[in-house]
Each structure stands twice: as structure tokens, then as C-alpha cells.
Amino acid sequence: MRIDVLSIFPEYLAPLELSLIGKAMTDGVLDLSVTDPRSFATDRHRTVDDTPYGGGAGMVMKPEPWAQALESVTAASPSDRKPVLVVPSPAGEVFTQDVAYQLADEEQLVFACGRYEGIDERFIEWASEHAVVRPMSLGDYVLNGGEVAVLAMVEAVTRLIPGVIGNPDSLTEESHTGGLLEYPVYTKPAVWRERAIPDMLLSGHHGNIARWRRDQQLHRTAQRRPDMIEQLNPADLNKADLAI
Ligand SMILES: COC(=O)COc1cccc(COC(=O)c2cn[nH]c2)c1
Numbered sequence: 001m002r003i004d005v006l007s008i009f010p011e012y013l014a015p016l017e018l019s020l021i022g023k024a025m026t027d028g029v030l031d032l033s034v035t036d037p038r039s040f041a042t043d044r045h046r047t048v049d050d051t052p053y054g055g056g057a058g059m060v061m062k063p064e065p066w067a068q069a070l071e072s073v074t075a076a077s078p079s080d081r082k083p084v085l086v087v088p089s090p091a092g093e094v095f096t097q098d099v100a101y102q103l104a105d106e107e108q109l110v111f112a113c114g115r116y117e118g119i120d121e122r123f124i125e126w127a128s129e130h131a132v133v134r135p136m137s138l139g140d141y142v143l144n145g146g147e148v149a150v151l152a153m154v155e156a157v158t159r160l161i162p163g164v165i166g167n168p169d170s171l172t173e174e175s176h177t178g179g180l181l182e183y184p185v186y187t188k189p190a191v192w193r194e195r196a197i198p199d200m201l202l203s204g205h206h207g208n209i210a211r212w213r214r215d216q217q218l219h220r221t222a223q224r225r226p227d228m229i230e231q232l233n234p235a236d237l238n239k240a241d242l243a244i
Contacts, residue, residue, distance in 0.1 A: 001106065001161055003032045004073035005150055006066065007113040008048055010034040012147035016154055024164040032154070033073070037061075040068035049116055059116040063123035066112060070127055073110055083108035085131040086153065087124065088146030092135035095153055097176040099136070103153075104160040111153070113146030179232050181225060183216035215244050 005013050013034045017025070024030040041048050041062075049059040070085065077083050084106050093099070103109055110131065112119065127133050138149045159165050175182040186197040200212040218241060221228050 001030055001104075001158070002108045003030065003111070003154060003158070004108070005032070005034045005111045005113065005154070006037055006069045006073070007034060007145075007147055007150075008036055008038050008115065009113075009145065009147055010036050012113075012145075013150065015151060021154065021158050021164070024158060024161070027163065029161060029163045030158055035069050035073055037065035037069040040065040040072070052117060056117070061114060061116060061119040061123075063120040063126070066119055066123045067126060070110060070112070070130065074108070074130060077108055081107055083110050083131045085110045085112060085127050085133045086150075087112045087114060087119070087133065087135045088138065088143075088149035088153070089114065089118070089135040090137055090140070090142050092137040095136045095138050095149075095156070097156070100153070100156040101160060103157045109157070111146070111150045113150055115145035179221075179228060179236060180217040181221045181228070183213040183220070211240060214241065218244055 005016075007013060016022075016032055021030065021032065025032055038046050038048050041064075047062065048065050049061050052058065052060045074083050084103065086103070086109060088111070112127075124133055124135070136149070136153065138152060143149060160171065165171070171177065186201060190197055190202070198212070200209055203209065
């Protein structure tokens with residue numbers, strides 16, 4: 001997969017070179033680049049923002065540097081498949097694990113990190129002719145710019161790409177896979193500050209352990225995220241689930 005991040009603060013994306021993603025890049029599984037729209041601002045002051053039409057506080061990002069930045073990273077893309085342009089925004093669709101799986105299937109993702117009051121809407125409209133544009137929200141709060149959101153989304157997406165993380169099995173039992181939160185986990189010592197681990201986990205009975213874990217998932221989800229219980233597909237629940 002190719003990922004391009006467009007940001008006027010490219011150094012903000014440096015952590016992506018580290019750890020898992022760094023390894024995936026060296027392994028050739030992932031090709032990640034950061035492009036600064038300011039490089040395409042041609043005036044003497046390399047202006048990327050200006051005052052909003054209609055008045056109001058703050059500044060709006062000019063469309064032209066963003067359009068040229070997007071063109072520069074999509075010029076080589078095969079014309080038969082539009083890249084996906086993800087724009088972190090408080091006004092976007094909610095980024096979920098399902099969305100992460102959708103994006104992990106794409107050949108090229110471009111992330112546009114808006115700042116200030118946002119990017120001139122005409123860039124979004126123009127970009128929609130050249131890419132699939134998805135304004136994306138991490139949650140109902142406001143950040144100063146899209147970079148922090150992109151760090152989270154790139155990690156959530158790239159860890160789903162085969163070959164990026166060591167043990168793909170660990171993807172199957174994590175939170176939100178199968179619509180439930182994950183069960184509590186324990187490791188040595190068996191007793192820590194007078195707190196023992198649940199006896200079931202020492203039984204060696206894998207069937208019972210699996211049942212115990214599933215019960216923990218259901219209880220935890222009902223307690224912390226009742227909204228997710230509503231979303232459950234009844235077909236995903238077995239008789240033992242319904243008995244708890
Ligand atoms: C067309 O879209 C834009 O111009 C986006 O512009 C902005 C402006 C300010 C901040 C951000 C960053 O995203 C969030 O704050 C955000 C994402 N998730 N939850 C909060 C983006």
C-alpha cells in the first residue's frame with residue numbers, strides 16, 4: 001500500500017517512521033511519504049492561508065497549494081482506481097475499526113491534514129473529481145490540526161495489512177472484532193500484591209477458558225458500551241451467550 005500524508009507540519013508525522021510502520025516500510029509492504037503543501041505556495045511569503053470570506057475568526061487554508069500537493073502524489077497512480085483522500089475533520093464520518101478495514105484494502109491512501117478553520121471547501125469539491133474523498137472524525141472533539149488524527153488512523157489501518165504486524169492471530173480477538181470489547185488479560189506472577197488471577201485461566205481447560213473469556217467480553221461490553229450491544233447481530237450470539 002502507498003500512503004501519502006499532506007501536512008504543513010511534516011515533522012509531526014516523524015513517529016510513523018518508527019516501530020511497526022518503519023519495519024513495514026523497510027520490508028516494502030508499505031510506502032509512506034509526507035508532502036508539504038507549502039512547497040507549492042509560489043508567492044514570496046509562501047502563503048497557505050488567508051482570512052475567511054464572510055468574516056469570522058481564524059484563517060482558512062487556500063485551495064491551490066492543496067490541489068497541487070494532491071496532484072503531485074497522485075500523478076503516478078493508475079487511472080483505473082481512484083485513491084482515497086481521507087480528511088481528518090470534526091465534521092467527518094466517524095472512524096471505526098470497520099472503516100480501518102475498508103481503508104486497509106485500498107491501494108493508495110492520501111491524508112490531508114487541515115489546520116486553522118479548515119481547508120477552502122472548493123478543494124474538497126475539486127478533489128472529489130480525482131479521488132474518493134472521505135472527511136473522517138476520530139471523535140466529537142476538536143484538535144488544532146489533522147496530524148494527530150492521521151497518526152492514529154495510519155496506525156489503525158496499517159496494522160491490519162498482512163505482513164505488517166508479527167502475529168496476525170492477535171487481530172482476531174481484539175476489541176471491536178466481532179462487535180464486542182476484548183476480555184481482561186493477565187500474566188505472571190499468578191499472585192500480585194495479594195491479587196490472584198481468575199482460577200479458570202489456570203484450569204488448562206481450553207473450552208471453559210474460551211467460554212469464560214466470551215462471558216467477560218459480553219459483560220464488559222454490556223457494562224461499558226451498551227450501544228455496541230444494540231448493534232450486535234443476533235446471528236453472532238450462541239445459546240451460551242444468551243444464557244449469561
Ligand atoms: C474539509 O475539512 C477540513 O478542512 C478539516 O479542517 C480541520 C480544521 C481543524 C482541525 C482539524 C483536525 O481534525 C479534528 O480536529 C478532528 C478530527 N477528528 N475529530 C476532530 C481539521
